[in-house]
Amino acid sequence: MGLPEDEQRELDAIEQRLAEDDPKFAAKLVKTPPPHHRLRPGVLRLIGLLLIYVVGLVLVITGVSLSSIVLIALGAAVTAFSPVAIVVQTWRTREKDEPSD
Known part of the structure; x- marks a missing residue:
């Protein structure tokens, strides 16, 4: 309009x-805005989710190669819980943004 x-x-x-x-x-x-400002928030969340997942996998692989249980556990926690946290946060944000009937 x-x-x-x-x-x-x-x-x-x-x-x-x-x-x-x-x-x-x-x-x-x-x-013009930088390229990351032109992307939708959902796409940025997906990119962040993938990056966090890759960091967790790198920690697991590094832990296995160094035989470090602490790095393996840390990598597993990052790989498992960070994506869940992002999905829950997105779900809650979307729930707040939806108009109630």
């Missing part, structure tokens, strides 16, 4: 004054 014409003209005038008063700041506002 667009702005009414008079509001759009006012906004354009404000943008023009800003560009004249502080061109560096105005240029910062016009820049």
Whole structure:
């Protein structure tokens, strides 16, 4: 939904004054957002989930190669519980965002 014409003209005038008063700041506002800002939050959560899972697997493999029970347990905990925590957090966030009937 667009702005009414008079509001759009006012906004354009404000943008023009800003560009004249502080061109560096105005240029910062016009820049395109970084790539990770263009992704949906669900995609970012999935990427984070996969990265945490890989870190847990690397800890397990390192623990096995060093015969370290502590690293194996830590890796197993990260691999098992972090994804569950992220899924539960996503589920709770989605539950809050849904309108109630």
